[in-house]
Amino acid sequence: MKLSHAQISFKSSGTPVADDFSDVYFLDAHGCAETDYVFIEQNDLLNRWLQFELSDSISANVFVIAETGFGSGLNFFQTLHHYSQLLEQGHTLPRLYFLSTEKFPMTMADLQQSIAVYPHLSKWVDELLPQYPMALTGCHRMHLCNGLVTLDLWLGDIHDTLPQWLNEHDGLVDAWFLDGFAPSRNPDMWNEALFTQLARLSKPNGTLSTFTAASIVKRGLVKAGYKLTKTKGFRYKREMILATFTELAIRQPTQQQHSIPYYARPAQPLLQHVTILGGGIAAGCLAYLLTQQGIEVSVHCKDAALAQGASGNDLGGFYPQLNAQASIASQVHAASFVYARRFYDALLSQGAKFGHAWCGVLQVGFNDKVQQRQQNLIDQQVWPADLIQGVSASQASEIAQVELPYPALFIEQGGWISPPQLVKAMFALAQQTGLCQINTQSTLSTDVITNITSDPSQAVIYATGAESARLAIPALPYRLVRGQVERAPASTQSTNLQTVLCHKGYFTPAVDGIHALGSTYVKDDVNCEYRPSEAQLNLAMHQQSLVECPWIQAMPLPTSGRAAIRCSTPDHLPLVGAVPDVQQQLIDFNQLYQAKPAHTYPQAQNVKGQYVLTGLGSRGLTTAPLMAQLLVSQLLGLPIPVTQTVANALNPNRFLIRDGIRRLSYLDRFTAS
Ligand SMILES: Cc1cc2nc3c(=O)[nH]c(=O)nc-3n(C[C@H](O)[C@H](O)[C@H](O)COP(=O)(O)OP(=O)(O)OC[C@H]3O[C@@H](n4cnc5c(N)ncnc54)[C@H](O)[C@@H]3O)c2cc1C
Ligand SMILES: C[S@@+](CC[C@H](N)C(=O)[O-])C[C@H]1O[C@@H](n2cnc3c(N)ncnc32)[C@H](O)[C@@H]1O
Structure with missing residues (x-):
């Protein structure tokens, strides 16, 4: 949904002021110094990055910072500045995920003007601006610093966005930058609901710092499970808050229950190798994104060449299907479209060649x-x-x-694309990494697939388009x-x-x-x-x-x-996620109609190591990139780039769950047709 931009005035010093809050975004002439002191030093970021124990697990090699109030992006750019300096000094660092929230995004021009007072950050502003999102609610995923840094900018009110962050692995955030205007000027933001969410999303021993020392913030953090350390504030400020999340026991049952168990999205922390069945746009996006993450990929395409299925048409229109209301389907289309445009532009900037025109x-x-x-x-x-x-x-x-x-x-921002050229370009980029092997006229039997997936470092993804219906994937309503x-x-x-x-x-x-x-x-x-x-x-x-x-x-x-x-589905949304163990889930969830609290149900059981990305219907050019990004993020246990509601709406088991809630017989769908 659409958001309003921030109304900004600039002081003669160049510092931006939010008219609606009568508060500055950062201190006159001391913005970067304040970011360094309050957020980077107090969270001890540089040491934590340098001492980070890198492991074989790609998903564990990630450091997640989350911020309340992206504003001008100064905190983000300054963090990036330090991170890249360490890289330049030859250090190997964890990948950085910077998750930020913003209800009143600045216009691009205001952001540019705000940061112009800090020329050492211009490199990062220039890298961000071509990706900077329109004022549309939801997660906008952007990649910087040669892919080492991911910025997830969640637009919308913080009380709507934070509860939508998926946290399946007992903690998501290593360090919080608790920014936002002064609590006295922005009381709607600084309340108990916010502190509860901070605790829900913190990793054990995750840290938090904020410029304020307001007692409402101190009390709220302690109640939510944080241990506070008294710290001198920046410059003339007497005090600020530094906190560590240690009190896991304090998490309420609803906090501990990070997501709805029957829509759980399993990860494979030891994943090293993925076998993709397919050769269309779904497979191409997956191969590209997985190899970018350092995962080895083997592709098996049953046809003699790539892109011989639905992705083989000469040209396709690139646009979202939007309704007058922000239905879930419209949200999926809007989010997919803006992500896809950014994704295609990134491919082009990496030298990919495919016929297209952004002609509207x-x-x-x-x-x-x-x-x-x-x-x-x-x-x-x-x-x-x-x-x-x-x-x-x-x-x-x-x-x-x-x-x-x-x-x-x-x-x-729409236009047309040549799907087969796009598919080939994505596979070519995947192959350039040296991590992608493509086998045409090749498929795998069920036995081979079961054998592959008995190894926890391996997974198989069905990106088999309309053929999915003929394969041994358990009953899904195509x-x-x-x-x-x-x-x-x-x-x-x-x-x-x-x-x-x-x-x-x-x-x-x-x-x-x-x-x-x-x-x-x-x-x-x-x-x-x-x-x-x-x-x-x-x-x-x-x-x-x-x-x-x-x-x-x-x-x-x-x-x-x-x-x-x-290949479409009854609700016209793609199928993205683990292949459900249908027989087991029918047993586990046959009482869903009783509507007990969600956390009383067991975790969804899935077929080990098997995943699916299909059901792209008539708009694969729009949906495939974000759907692939979602699946790759899930597999690697990385932050998820869509809301929980959207992730649930894309889960391949959703029809089974909905039928259980309505007390309908799921398998009748298949015997009837
Ligand atoms: C007529 C038509 C017009 C369309 N127009 C548009 C449009 O304008 N804009 C738009 O966005 N979308 C359009 N679409 C939809 C779009 O083409 C699809 O959503 C998209 O191509 C689906 O991609 P996919 O990778 O899921 O499937 P596919 O492209 O069909 O790829 C499936 C792949 O799986 C492989 N495979 C199948 N079974 C096996 C197996 N057992 N083992 C190994 N490999 C296997 C096949 O070889 C194939 O490479 C159109 C579709 C059609 C049919
Ligand atoms: C002090 S500014 C943040 C400065 C920012 N971190 C920077 O580096 O420029 C506070 C930000 O919080 C945002 N904000 C205020 N209330 C919010 C809410 N309820 N939800 C999300 N963002 C909010 C404001 O729009 C503003 O951009």
């Missing part, structure tokens, strides 16, 4: 009903304009550069839908099209004289032959929707194209 996507309001729906989305103001905005018919024609007499929704896209030769008029159009179908700008015109939607048909009858349907769908566009009425019937199978 117009969702055309081609009839009254659609126009009303679109107007409702605009009126609800749920989404930031940089994500989606309403445009008039004349603006739409101006953007499209063809006659388009319909109002529309414009997704400026929906298979055939689709055909046409290769439509451009006419003198259509060749001017400069943006992707979508309505019932989609139509891309011409690339090498050919538009992608798609696509049909034929349920439960898994035949991939090209059908001239569907070409007629495709063209007719466009001509009937865009009835007032003479240029599309003049398009000749395409004679070539490609058909493939989408």
Whole structure:
């Protein structure tokens, strides 16, 4: 959902002031010194990094800092400055995860101006700015310092964001930077709910420091289980708070229960090697992200070449599907889209070559009903304009550069991508690490998979698209839908099209004289032959929707194209996570309808070492990168880049759980179809 930006004034010294709180973001001329003293020195960060015992476990080699109030990012940039200096001195350090929260994000311009007074930080500001998120609630994951540093910026009220952080391993945070304006000026933030969350998320012996010495903060921290150490405050301040989380026993049962046990997301702390079955966009994202983390990957793709399944279409539209309300599905799409755009830009900056254009996507309001729906989305103001905005018919024609007499929704950061080129580029980057081996015309039997996964340092991921339904993955409710896209030769008029159009179908700008015109939607048909009858349907769908566009009425019937199978699910969300042990979970969760407190149920049992990433449906270009990032983070026991609610909504066992709650018979889903 959309957030408001911070209202900032600048003092003559250049220090930013938040108008709504009448408080400064950092002290005049002493901002970095205060960060050093209050947060970096008191948490003893440099020594803790230098003395960090690096192990064979990739997931254990991570240091997590969490901050309340990202503001100008000064604390983050200054932390990065020290971290990179140690790296330059030749030290081997743990990877850094910096999780921050912000309810009123600064605009990019205000952030830039705020930090400009500290030129030694400009390098990091320059690295962050191209990734800096729009004012959209949720987690925005960014990577800096050659991938050694991950910034998770959680936008939204801290009382909404912190309870959504997944903490499955008895502690997430090594050191808290408790910032935020003075408690007297921001009492809504500094309350018991905040202290409870700090304790819920702290690692045993995790530390916390804050500039304030307000008694409400001291009392709250002690009550939540922290041991305080009296410390001199910065400069003229008499006192500040330094605290250590030691009182594990004080955690309430609800605090100890870090997540809902039947949606548990198991990690493999000893993981060294992952076998991926697949060769499409899901497999490509996984191979790239896993090798970036130093994990060895073996890919088995059943086809003679990569990207022969759904990811083999020449061109695909890149955009999210958003409703007027921020439903879970819309949240998944919005978060996936902004992450994917950042992910693709990062691939490009690493030299990846794949056909694409960030030419925007117009969702055309081609009839009254659609126009009303679109107007409702605009009126609800749920989404930031940089994500989606309403445009008039004349603006739409101006953007499209063809006659388009319909109002529309414009997704400026969208566009089109060549999926097979993208897939190959991701695998090429994975191979460049020396950690990725690709086997085409290859698959693995169930016995081999079971054998591989008996070793806790190994895991197998099914990224098998529509074929997942035929494999030995225990019953998951797939929906298979055939689709055909046409290769439509451009006419003198259509060749001017400069943006992707979508309505019932989609139509891309011409690339090498050919538009992608798609696509049909034929349920439960898994035949991939090209059908001239569907070409007629495709063209007719466009001509009937865009009835007032003479240029599309003049398009000749395409004679070539490609058909493939989408793998979807009943709720249209991907399947991301451990393969459930269905028989066991049906036994363990057959009383869910009794609605006892969640923590009274056992942890979900899964098939050892086996995971799945599929169900990307019609929007794999949008969802695959974040879904892969989620699965890789889960496997390695790293901070999760989505809310608990979203993670639960993507868990492959969710249909079984929902059926249990409604007292329905899960397996009937399969015998019925
Ligand atoms: C007609 C059509 C149009 C589409 N248009 C768009 C669009 O405009 N925008 C968009 O974002 N998305 C679009 N999609 C959806 C998108 O293409 C998919 O969501 C995405 O490609 C799915 O990727 P995947 O990796 O999950 O599956 P796939 O690309 O199908 O890959 C599955 C892979 O698994 C391999 N495999 C299968 N079984 C085995 C096995 N037993 N062992 C080893 N390997 C195996 C296959 O060889 C294949 O490489 C469209 C889909 C279709 C069909
Ligand atoms: C003193 S500033 C933080 C300075 C920041 N750490 C820096 O390095 O620039 C406090 C921040 O907390 C944010 N904030 C205040 N109340 C909040 C809340 N309830 N939830 C999330 N962020 C909040 C403010 O918008 C502001 O950016």
